[in-house]
Amino acid sequence: GENVGLHLPTLSVQEGDNSIINCAYSNSASDYFIWYKQESGKGPQFIIDIRSNMDKRQGQRVTVLLNKTVKHLSLQIAATQPGDSAVYFCAENADSSYKLIFGSGTRLLVRP
Amino acid sequence: EAGVTQFPSHSVIEKGQTVTLRCDPISGHDNLYWYRRVMGKEIKFLLHFVKESKQDESGMPNNRFLAERTGGTYSTLKVQPAELEDSGVYFCASSQRATREKLFFGSGTQLSVL
Numbered sequence: 712g713e714n715v716g717l718h719l720p721t722l723s724v725q726e727g728d729n730s731i732i733n734c735a736y737s738n739s740a741s742d743y744f745i746w747y748k749q750e751s752g753k754g755p756q757f758i759i760d761i762r763s764n765m766d767k768r769q770g771q772r773v774t775v776l777l778n779k780t781v782k783h784l785s786l787q788i789a790a791t792q793p794g795d796s797a798v799y800f801c802a803e804n805a806d807s808s809y810k811l812i813f814g815s816g817t818r819l820l821v822r823p
Numbered sequence: 824e825a826g827v828t829q830f831p832s833h834s835v836i837e838k839g840q841t842v843t844l845r846c847d848p849i850s851g852h853d854n855l856y857w858y859r860r861v862m863g864k865e866i867k868f869l870l871h872f873v874k875e876s877k878q879d880e881s882g883m884p885n886n887r888f889l890a891e892r893t894g895g896t897y898s899t900l901k902v903q904p905a906e907l908e909d910s911g912v913y914f915c916a917s918s919q920r921a922t923r924e925k926l927f928f929g930s931g932t933q934l935s936v937l
Contacts, residue, residue, distance in 0.1 A: 719863065743923055754827070754914050754928030755866065800866060804923040809856070810879060811923060813866040 719798060721818040730788040734801030734814045739782060741803035745811070746775060746786045750797045758786070758799075788819075796821045825849065827917050827929035835935045841903040844932045848897070848917030854878075855898050856918075856926065857890060861911030869913075872898060873921060905936045 747755035870880040874895035
C-alpha cells in the first residue's frame, strides 16, 4: 500500500490519552473545513466538518476547533484507540468549484 | 452498497509508457472527482466531472493527462507518456450531487514510474 507516513509530522500518543492534531490553513476566504482519516491502503475517510460560522463542533469522540483569527484548525480525539492510528488530513474549501485544498497530513501513532 | 472502486490498486511502469487508471463511482453519483498525492505531499485536486462533462479541470498538471467519463458512469485517467514525477497515489471520489461535503473516496491507485 501507499507509504502514507513517509516524511510526515508524527504524533505518538498512549492508548487512552487524548490526541490533538493541528492544521494551519492559508486562505482567509475558506469557509468550510473537513478532517479526513487515511489508513494504509485505503482512501481518505470523512471524520468531521465545520463551517466558518462556528468555532467548535463535536462528534463521537472527536471535536474540531476553528480559529479564524489565526487560520488554525485542530482535531481532538478523546480516549485514543489503536484503531485511530492513521494519517489525518485537514481540507479547506473557499469557492463553488467543490475543489478541496488538503493539508500535508499528520501521522498519528497510538502506543498500546 | 459498493463504494468507489479503483483499478488497478498498483501499477509499475517505465518512464515514457502509458498507463490508464479507472474509477467506478458509487452507483447514482453524478459527480466524480480525481485527486492525487505525489511524493508523499498533500492531496491535490485534479478535476471534477458532472456526469460526462468536465466541470473543473483546473488541477490537471499538463497535457500528458487525459480524463474521460464517457456515458457518465466510470471514468478513466490516462497518463501518456508517464514521467518520474507522476509517481504517487491517484484517488477518485464521488458524490450524488455537486458538493464539497463528505466525498466518498476510493482506495486509490499507487502509480510508480521507474
